[in-house]
Amino acid sequence: MNAQVNIKTRNGLDLIQMGQTIEALKNDPGLAQFEFRASNEWVDGGENRSTIRGFYGAGAEDESRDKDFVFTNGEPPVLLGNNEGANPVEFLLHALAGCVTTTTVLHAAARGITIRKLSTRLSGNINLEGLLALNDEAVVGYESIRILMDIEADCSDEELDDLLSFARDHSPVCNTVCRPVPVTLERV
Amino acid sequence: MNAQVNIKTRNGLDLIQMGQTIEALKNDPGLAQFEFRASNEWVDGGENRSTIRGFYGAGAEDESRDKDFVFTNGEPPVLLGNNEGANPVEFLLHALAGCVTTTTVLHAAARGITIRKLSTRLSGNINLEGLLALNDEAVVGYESIRILMDIEADCSDEELDDLLSFARDHSPVCNTVCRPVPVTLERV
Numbered sequence: 392m393n394a395q396v397n398i399k400t401r402n403g404l405d406l407i408q409m410g411q412t413i414e415a416l417k418n419d420p421g422l423a424q425f426e427f428r429a430s431n432e433w434v435d436g437g438e439n440r441s442t443i444r445g446f447y448g449a450g451a452e453d454e455s456r457d458k459d460f461v462f463t464n465g466e467p468p469v470l471l472g473n474n475e476g477a478n479p480v481e482f483l484l485h486a487l488a489g490c491v492t493t494t495t496v497l498h499a500a501a502r503g504i505t506i507r508k509l510s511t512r513l514s515g516n517i518n519l520e521g522l523l524a525l526n527d528e529a530v531v532g533y534e535s536i537r538i539l540m541d542i543e544a545d546c547s548d549e550e551l552d553d554l555l556s557f558a559r560d561h562s563p564v565c566n567t568v569c570r571p572v573p574v575t576l577e578r579v
Numbered sequence: 580m581n582a583q584v585n586i587k588t589r590n591g592l593d594l595i596q597m598g599q600t601i602e603a604l605k606n607d608p609g610l611a612q613f614e615f616r617a618s619n620e621w622v623d624g625g626e627n628r629s630t631i632r633g634f635y636g637a638g639a640e641d642e643s644r645d646k647d648f649v650f651t652n653g654e655p656p657v658l659l660g661n662n663e664g665a666n667p668v669e670f671l672l673h674a675l676a677g678c679v680t681t682t683t684v685l686h687a688a689a690r691g692i693t694i695r696k697l698s699t700r701l702s703g704n705i706n707l708e709g710l711l712a713l714n715d716e717a718v719v720g721y722e723s724i725r726i727l728m729d730i731e732a733d734c735s736d737e738e739l740d741d742l743l744s745f746a747r748d749h750s751p752v753c754n755t756v757c758r759p760v761p762v763t764l765e766r767v
Contacts (some may be wrong), residue, residue: 487671570759
């Protein structure tokens with residue numbers, strides 16, 4: 392008897408549901424089209440608040456969340472705020488960390504790799520002359536972002552390096568940052 | 580007597596501190612170099628948690644925060660999770676909403692425009708065939724992101740349109756998404 396037969400989850404992911412999802416998408420690629428959303432309201436100064444709940448995906452409007460997620464952006468005093476929340480460029484690092492982590496965990500599960508622990512540290516450099524329009528040569532936004540990952544798993548270092556390279560290439564947030572993604576801003 | 584003399588804040592921003600910050604950066608552009616950071620730890624499946632606190636900027640390590648900001652990424656059931664938190668691609672929309680809002684508010688203050696209200700709705704499309712590596716032609720990450728802004732201010736529509744265009748071009752998160760930004764992932 393194969394010991395693998397009784398394994399129903401790996402890295403906290405339900406392998407049966409994962410297989411069913413992938414089969415469903417192969418049969419009907421339209422199910423892979425998702426639309427995610429956020430609403431945000433300015434409070435004052437550098438403080439504003441987002442509400443996140445619904446999204447469209449897998450061919451239907453999602454109804455699984457019984458309450459809103461609410462997050463507050465703020466700014467530190469040196470950027471004219473009162474630390475009402477982390478600031479937007481820090482939330483971007485949180486999004487990137489989470490996406491690279493989940494993509495790694497997902498593709499590890501698909502490859503039969505069990506992860507024991509995984510943590511990341513991210514840092515990114517910004518020249519605020521860009522935001523403030525003080526210097527036309529200054530890059531606006533992050534110049535680059537560095538992710539250091541500490542990972543332990545039941546595979547070789549070579550398999551880990553291949554997994555990480557694959558995760559970087561398939562992480563939605565990482566690719567939204569690495570690639571140029573069009574953003575439109577319209578007044579309503 | 581000019582009525583403007585007594586105006587110390589606009590849009591919740593301290594105009595005197597804002598002027599001093601800009602003067603300081605003009606005199607010493609090195610002060611504009613910031614490094615933002617996040618640490619993240621995988622919990623299980625699609626759940627992971629970021630800690631945000633310190634950053635470097637204005638020539639010093641920031642010490643203004645007396646506690647960590649902590650945020651949880653999760654996934655909805657259709658993406659193999661239990662809604663432990665918003666998911667990473669949704670947090671990216673929160674970051675983008677906040678940054679475009681704060682950049683608008685900041686440059687409005689600099690232009691003498693008082694904003695009465697400002698809210699945004701964001702949506703972005705993702706083809707999950709990219710994440711799942713089911714289709715080499717599928718774009719990984721957001722294909723595009725749309726921001727609809729509802730803004731009321733004491734200026735003309737033309738001035739608002741010019742302000743929004745300027746904010747879009749000078750928002751750090753918006754430009755991290757619009758431009759290709761290098762992301763490195765290293766194992767430690």
